[in-house]
Amino acid sequence: MKIMVVGGGGREHAIIKKIKQSPAVEEIYVLPGNAGMNKDAVCVNIGAKDLDGIVNFAKENKIDYAIVAPDDPLVLGAVDRLNEIGIPCFGPKANAAIIEGSKIFSKNLMKKYGIPTAGYEVFTEMEPALKYLDSSSYPTVIKADGLALGKGVVIAMNKEEAIDAVKSMMEDRMFGDSGSRVVIEEFLTGPEVSVLAFTDGKTVVPMISSMDHKRALDNDEGLNTGGMGTVAPNPYYTSDVAEQCMKDIFLPTINAMNSEGRTFKGCLYFGLMLTPKGPKVIEYNCRFGDPETQVVLPLLESDLLEIMMACTNGTLTTDMVKFSDKHACCVIMASGGYPKSYKSGFEITAEDGMTADIYFAGAKETDGKLVTAGGRVLGVTAVDKDLESAIAKAYENVKKVNFEGAHYRKDIGKRAMAASK
Ligand code: AMP
Ligand code: GLY
Numbered sequence: 001m002k003i004m005v006v007g008g009g010g011r012e013h014a015i016i017k018k019i020k021q022s023p024a025v026e027e028i029y030v031l032p033g034n035a036g037m038n039k040d041a042v043c044v045n046i047g048a049k050d051l052d053g054i055v056n057f058a059k060e061n062k063i064d065y066a067i068v069a070p071d072d073p074l075v076l077g078a079v080d081r082l083n084e085i086g087i088p089c090f091g092p093k094a095n096a097a098i099i100e101g102s103k104i105f106s107k108n109l110m111k112k113y114g115i116p117t118a119g120y121e122v123f124t125e126m127e128p129a130l131k132y133l134d135s136s137s138y139p140t141v142i143k144a145d146g147l148a149l150g151k152g153v154v155i156a157m158n159k160e161e162a163i164d165a166v167k168s169m170m171e172d173r174m175f176g177d178s179g180s181r182v183v184i185e186e187f188l189t190g191p192e193v194s195v196l197a198f199t200d201g202k203t204v205v206p207m208i209s210s211m212d213h214k215r216a217l218d219n220d221e222g223l224n225t226g227g228m229g230t231v232a233p234n235p236y237y238t239s240d241v242a243e244q245c246m247k248d249i250f251l252p253t254i255n256a257m258n259s260e261g262r263t264f265k266g267c268l269y270f271g272l273m274l275t276p277k278g279p280k281v282i283e284y285n286c287r288f289g290d291p292e293t294q295v296v297l298p299l300l301e302s303d304l305l306e307i308m309m310a311c312t313n314g315t316l317t318t319d320m321v322k323f324s325d326k327h328a329c330c331v332i333m334a335s336g337g338y339p340k341s342y343k344s345g346f347e348i349t350a351e352d353g354m355t356a357d358i359y360f361a362g363a364k365e366t367d368g369k370l371v372t373a374g375g376r377v378l379g380v381t382a383v384d385k386d387l388e389s390a391i392a393k394a395y396e397n398v399k400k401v402n403f404e405g406a407h408y409r410k411d412i413g414k415r416a417m418a419a420s421k
Contacts, residue, residue, distance in 0.1 A: 003305070004058055005030045005041065006048050006078060007069035010332075010359035010379045011290035015069060015304070016041045017359075018297045022305035031057065035370055036348075036360020036378060048073050055081050063087055067308065071147055074266075074286050075101035090308040092286050096257060096264040100286040103152075103183050104145050113256040115249055116280040120185035126170040129182060133162045139187040144169050146178030150226055155187065190275040191236040191419070192282065194292045197250060197270065198307055200316035201263040204250045208299050208323045209237035210292045211416050216339055218411045225339045226376055229412030230330045231387060232295040235420035236274055245272065245279050253284070265311050294359045294379045295328035329394040330381040331412050335362070336405030338375035346372045346404040357381050357397055372403050387417060 001024050005012055008030070016028055017040055031054055033043035046053040049072050058066060068078045068091035077094035091097075098105045110117040118141070123129035133140070142165040144152030152175050156162035162184075169179030197206040210232035216222035249270060257264045269285035269292075288296075297304065301322045310316040335342035348363060348370045359381065362374015380401060382393035391413040398408060 001025055001064040001305075002062060003028045004054075004061075004063040004066045005033075005069060006054060006066065006073055008032045008034050008048060008361075009070075009290055010361040010376065011288050011293040012069050013037050013040070013359040013361070014293045014297045014381075015067060015288065018300065018304040019067075019308075022303050024305055029057070029061065029063070034360055034363050034373070035365035036358070036363035038365070039355065049076065051076060051078055051081050054078060055085060058082060058087050059085055065089070065305075065309065065312075067091065069287060071097070071100055071285065071287055075147060088309070088312050090312060091266040092264050092268075096262045097286040098262070099257065099264065099268070099284045101147060102145055103143050103283075104181055106284050107183055107185070109253075109256055109260070110281060113252055113259075115252050115256065116278060118186040118188050118280060118282070120183050122181065122183055123166075123170075124181045126166060129166045129170065129184065130163060132184060133159055133166070136162065136184065138162070141185045141187050142166060142169070143183045143185065144175045144179040145181040145183065146175065148175040148178045151175070151224065152178060153224075188273045188275050188280060188282070190273045191234075193234045193237045193241075193272045193274060193279075194230075194289050195237070195245065195250075195270045195272060196288055196292060196296055197268050198311050198316060198321060199254055199264060199266070199268055200311045200314045201254070201258065201265045202314065203316045203318070204246075204254050204268070205316060205318050205321045206242065206246070206250060207296050207321070208232050209234040209242070210289075210295050211236075212289065212292060213409060213412055216334075216409075218409050223339050225334070227289075227291045228332045228334070228409045229379075230291045230295045231391070231413040231416045232292070232299060232328045235387075235416050241274060241279060245270070249279060249281060265314075290361075291330050291332055291359075291379050294330040294381050298328050298381055298383050299323050299326060324383075326383050326385055327387040327390040328381055328383045329387070329390040329413050330359070330379045331394045331398050331408050332361075332376050332379045333398065333401060333403075333406050333408045334376050335372055335374070336407050338407065342375060343405065344372050344374065348372060348377065348401070348403045350402075351400040358401065377403065377406070387413060387420060391417070
């Protein structure tokens with residue numbers, strides 16, 4: 001089969017490395033991919049948001065199956081467009097991808113169907129939002145309605161910070177139209193868990209749980225990033241919690257989307273907080289998480305392509321999805337300065353035999369050399385029998401990868417270690 005993967009980061013690289021193991025795969029094209037993936041797929045210089053380009057490429061190259069990985073093309077309707085020309089896809093159609101594309105949609109969905117989440121109010125005008133802040137308790141959480149590269153959430157510690165956040169979203173349009181409407185919600189506390197789940201719209205099969213590390217610096221300090229590292233499984237996510245989440249969150253969400261005429265097929269990402277009052281949904285994503293995928297898929301023992309096609313065809317069953325009982329740790333190596341401004345173009349070198357464990361995100365080729373070309377440059381994943389060994393191995397391998405100014409957190413998995421003791 002000829003497979004097309006839309007997207008270009010570490011998550012896509014992890015998906016590609018996994019589907020390459022499937023005997024059905026003959027050729028993998030990735031749009032746009034990055035030069036770090038050259039050994040695993042054919043990179044095609046078409047952007048992930050260029051729907052016309054994607055559709056034309058798929059038609060001309062007689063693609064048999066497409067995997068649309070990032071949020072933007074899903075929300076824009078890439079799956080709808082590809083289906084129109086007869087190409088089956090992994091990923092939700094636009095009318096279901098809205099579960100990530102609009103926070104107001106997802107909050108209203110949860111309220112309507114009794115799915116546990118933080119209490120909230122929606123504002124479409126700035127004045128009432130500012131007025132509401134007078135009577136809010138703090139900290140409070142301000143969220144832009146639309147997609148904002150994972151940066152549209154502000155935890156305001158006091159009224160002044162909250163006013164700043166609302167104004168920068170609604171008046172200064174820091175996130176463009178994504179901030180024309182905002183959600184102001186209750187601040188929750190508790191450990192966070194990411195659960196990615198396969199679904200064909202009827203059956204939902206959760207993957208192994210994971211823990212992201214969103215802040216730039218050790219001890220969860222510094223700015224929010226796209227994610228600086230992950231471990232799987234997440235020790236807070238016990239089998240009791242998993243059972244409760246299936247009953248109160250996963251199945252009700254799939255059923256709610258069906259009731260709304262918005263059947264969700266693909267990977268649904270549940271960002272959960274285990275609060276003192278039970279698990280609650282912090283956010284939904286309509287896709288695999290990044291860098292969660294870089295620890296979840298290396299632990300998958302089943303054929304990923306077969307599972308994906310079952311999601312598309314409506315034939316998913318629980319026994320198709322098997323995970324190993326090992327542990328995984330991914331450490332992201334970023335450009336110095338990320339998530340603020342940083343320099344690019346530094347040569348990336350890795351000791352021989354290392355590339356099998358590297359997922360490239362921001363890399364390009366210049367004069368035959370692989371050089372940095374983004375904030376998050378790559379992730380190094382290690383799998384081992386227990387969490388401690390996986391973490392140790394990941395950091396050993398990080399030492400074998402070099403580029404000028406490389407920045408990475410030294411404490412990925414530390415909290416998980418403490419929790420598992
Ligand atoms: P999101 O972009 O929705 O994943 O939010 C980014 C981060 O903000 C989450 O991972 C949480 O750590 C935090 N967050 C979001 N909503 C809340 C909330 N209601 N209470 C506390 N923290 C939150
Ligand atoms: N790691 C969080 C996300 O993919 O949105």
